[in-house]
Amino acid sequence: MGDNQKGPSRRSLLRGGLLAGAGIGAGAVAGGFTGHAMASEGAGDGVAAEPFPGTHQAGIVTSTQRQTVLAAFDLNTAARGDVVSLLKSWTSLGAKLAAGESVTVPIYTGGGGADAYADATGDSTTDDSFEAYGLGPNRLTLTVGFGRSLFVTPDGTDRFGVAARLPEALVDLPHFGGDELVAADTGGDLFLQACADDPQVAFHAVRSIARIAPDVATLRWTQLGFSPDNTAGTPRNLMGFKDGTMNSNVHPPADLDTTVWAGPEGPAWMHGGSYLVYRRIRITLEHWDRLPPSQQEQVIGRRKLTGAPIGAPDEFSPLDLGQRDAQGSPVIPATAHVRLAAPQTNGGAVMLRRAFSYNNGTTPFTERWPPWRQALEYDAGLLFLAYQKDPRTAFVPVFTRLAETDALNQFTTHTASAVFAVPPGTAGSGDWIGRGLLSLPFWRDAHRVFSGM
Amino acid sequence: MRIPRWSRRRASVAGACALAACAAVAGCGSASSSTAVPQGLSGGEASQPGGGQYNGGQYNGGQYSTEQAAAATVLKSAAGSFLAGKETVTLLGSTTPANGDINPYAIWPVTTTAGTVSAGDVLVDNFNNASNNQGTGTTIVDLHPDGQRTVFASLPSHAAGCPGGVGLTTAMVQLRTGWVIVGSLPSSNGQISTAGAGCLLVLSSAGKLAGTISGSYIDGPWDETVRDNGATATLFVTNTLRGIGSGTTEVKEGDVVRISLSQSESAAPKVTGETVIASGFPERPSAAAFVQGPTGLALGSSGTLYVADSLGNRIAAVPGALSRAASAGTGSTLSQGGQLANPLGLVLAPDGDLLAANAINGKIVEVTQAGHQVGEYYADDSVGQEPPGNGDLFDVAISRDGAGVLFVNDGTNTLELLH
Numbered sequence: 001m002g003d004n005q006k007g008p009s010r011r012s013l014l015r016g017g018l019l020a021g022a023g024i025g026a027g028a029v030a031g032g033f034t035g036h037a038m039a040s041e042g043a044g045d046g047v048a049a050e051p052f053p054g055t056h057q058a059g060i061v062t063s064t065q066r067q068t069v070l071a072a073f074d075l076n077t078a079a080r081g082d083v084v085s086l087l088k089s090w091t092s093l094g095a096k097l098a099a100g101e102s103v104t105v106p107i108y109t110g111g112g113g114a115d116a117y118a119d120a121t122g123d124s125t126t127d128d129s130f131e132a133y134g135l136g137p138n139r140l141t142l143t144v145g146f147g148r149s150l151f152v153t154p155d156g157t158d159r160f161g162v163a164a165r166l167p168e169a170l171v172d173l174p175h176f177g178g179d180e181l182v183a184a185d186t187g188g189d190l191f192l193q194a195c196a197d198d199p200q201v202a203f204h205a206v207r208s209i210a211r212i213a214p215d216v217a218t219l220r221w222t223q224l225g226f227s228p229d230n231t232a233g234t235p236r237n238l239m240g241f242k243d244g245t246m247n248s249n250v251h252p253p254a255d256l257d258t259t260v261w262a263g264p265e266g267p268a269w270m271h272g273g274s275y276l277v278y279r280r281i282r283i284t285l286e287h288w289d290r291l292p293p294s295q296q297e298q299v300i301g302r303r304k305l306t307g308a309p310i311g312a313p314d315e316f317s318p319l320d321l322g323q324r325d326a327q328g329s330p331v332i333p334a335t336a337h338v339r340l341a342a343p344q345t346n347g348g349a350v351m352l353r354r355a356f357s358y359n360n361g362t363t364p365f366t367e368r369w370p371p372w373r374q375a376l377e378y379d380a381g382l383l384f385l386a387y388q389k390d391p392r393t394a395f396v397p398v399f400t401r402l403a404e405t406d407a408l409n410q411f412t413t414h415t416a417s418a419v420f421a422v423p424p425g426t427a428g429s430g431d432w433i434g435r436g437l438l439s440l441p442f443w444r445d446a447h448r449v450f451s452g453m
Numbered sequence: 454m455r456i457p458r459w460s461r462r463r464a465s466v467a468g469a470c471a472l473a474a475c476a477a478v479a480g481c482g483s484a485s486s487s488t489a490v491p492q493g494l495s496g497g498e499a500s501q502p503g504g505g506q507y508n509g510g511q512y513n514g515g516q517y518s519t520e521q522a523a524a525a526t527v528l529k530s531a532a533g534s535f536l537a538g539k540e541t542v543t544l545l546g547s548t549t550p551a552n553g554d555i556n557p558y559a560i561w562p563v564t565t566t567a568g569t570v571s572a573g574d575v576l577v578d579n580f581n582n583a584s585n586n587q588g589t590g591t592t593i594v595d596l597h598p599d600g601q602r603t604v605f606a607s608l609p610s611h612a613a614g615c616p617g618g619v620g621l622t623t624a625m626v627q628l629r630t631g632w633v634i635v636g637s638l639p640s641s642n643g644q645i646s647t648a649g650a651g652c653l654l655v656l657s658s659a660g661k662l663a664g665t666i667s668g669s670y671i672d673g674p675w676d677e678t679v680r681d682n683g684a685t686a687t688l689f690v691t692n693t694l695r696g697i698g699s700g701t702t703e704v705k706e707g708d709v710v711r712i713s714l715s716q717s718e719s720a721a722p723k724v725t726g727e728t729v730i731a732s733g734f735p736e737r738p739s740a741a742a743f744v745q746g747p748t749g750l751a752l753g754s755s756g757t758l759y760v761a762d763s764l765g766n767r768i769a770a771v772p773g774a775l776s777r778a779a780s781a782g783t784g785s786t787l788s789q790g791g792q793l794a795n796p797l798g799l800v801l802a803p804d805g806d807l808l809a810a811n812a813i814n815g816k817i818v819e820v821t822q823a824g825h826q827v828g829e830y831y832a833d834d835s836v837g838q839e840p841p842g843n844g845d846l847f848d849v850a851i852s853r854d855g856a857g858v859l860f861v862n863d864g865t866n867t868l869e870l871l872h
Contacts, residue, residue: 177549177866180583289835293494293838305491366585366643369864370844371741371839372556374643404547410837410864
């Protein structure tokens, strides 16, 4: 794969010709960074690849990459065949992208949908858009999920003949106090999570997959995120605190089968899958920066520098929630985030979080808590991505409690939300994501999924 | 749920942190380590310019350090006072209904079972809708004694006869005939430049809009109290928008109007007279607090009306409020300064003392009708605001059993009980 990739890449750049002439960026790379690019290609991290097939989809327990591009799509078709064709193409293209190969986009025009570009441009090319060419796989993972709206319309109408297979765990979240959800950034029929160590590789993957059938699966929203290097320890979020000491894939729970992977309690096609709850959490960094660190620590319940629970020596010390000071007050305050989010105060509920930060620049905003300040503020914060066996027993009860009393709420506002059923991984050649759900006859495909695992 | 009382530990916590930082710096110096000591953990605060975006800008620009110091002082509740011995706060529930309305203002403990409400319920209205813009809330929730929450009224954002639309304020009463009268001080985007004069909305006992009361005597109805005789009632309303422009200029035009009503269980209240009985209170538009001006009202048994003159940082007394024919101006001063910090909600306790909810810290202050401050309780000391709890309180009420103080927490959008 490596030779297959960097050879043509370097030759193309050095030859100049069409590529070098195509833009200033390409010329600059050829002139200034060729040597660097060669060195990093030989020894760098770009060549590392994550396997695409597997019992579970990649991108869940995979060590968190540095970048993410999230995308949700709405389906503009009533034909199950369109969805099947689409997911087959997503799968085949996804496998190539994860391997770092340059790709031919398998354009699918669908069974009679309108062409959004009709009368405007020529037909779509199948050419690789090329911005990730030569960068290597960069541990790209692609994770696909299905929204509740793929199964049924809001009034309960079966969309693709799969309503009977709607998992009970794929719930609509209740309204939580303080939610300010932007409808256009929320929900979606299909979901794609692209994670990679290079931002351009992650975006290239989403862009390529979105090109397959823009008239069948139309982008509903996208969201970019980033995470610092975690090799030196638990990464810090934009609040400056280590994020993911517990309940994260940096330090995952011991038994994933009881916490993350869906099992025989739900429909067969989800066995080995997981449920993703996504929340975009805007943090008023302007307000947070006005709080002295000692008080930030009271809000979080951990030390800012070390990540240690207040009253404990280091980051991985057990949370001692019963500890009291000389005055009898709890050492970790009653409304501290770690206390309210901890499994031991939530009946053992555990989620596997893949935390990314996000930064969408600045927008006019009304802060959620007093003072009601309206100003141009950072639209930045956290992309909460939590994989779990069943949101009804994990995210929903945990966040119901957090939404009411978490001291962190005064700095956070949830502005986007979605829940997706993330089916199991693929068995390899010929298999495709969602086959267990969408193939007919159902019983035979369900059987095949499991024999494949 | 017990709310942690961080604020009074504030000094000691900050001190300890500063010491720890000093030790770390010394250690680094002696070791000549190449590893930099992390900066930014000392808790050091920049010197406070007056009227900044956060500090003091909420209510009183330029008084930051004074406000901090005042909030940190403790007035232990005197023996025999209403607040004495009340040290427990219980969370009664979220005040946010499914439509996402937030920022609870008015509290009305229901004493008359009628329509869809029962004695023992507590009605709470919301000033903001889910956009969090002030002057846009349209719901009144009903918190039941068993912990359940229902929506008593879900009003349209605009109503005929209500200039500017609907944004429910801390003015809310239920009459013995079952009618509910709630104030609206609306905006379209949370900014005072779009505020309308609003109205009093008349709701049936089932929470349905039955009519509006508006006119030149209603201009930003902010709080109400009532003397209810059944077939007739005397309603007092504070107006906080009178003369307010869209800048930041303070004007002294806030007033209190007395409105005479006549009604029955089947006939909605009709206005039979209106008289301005107090006037000249300071008011000011505010980017953060929307508008500030005369707010809470409480009627003493002698017929003296007490007015929370928020910007005057005082409680005013207007004698003969039920009968006087002319304005008493800003009344006499019952109590000023001390533990008061721009009082908002005001209520009479069973022993006759007044309880006031502060705007610029999270304290509830007890004042006797003789004007003595006899206690305070730091009901909300969230450190997310400076001083702690700044902007979190609004209305206060006495629980139906007479033993506790109900207050809204605008930070957490909850109703809580101090007992």
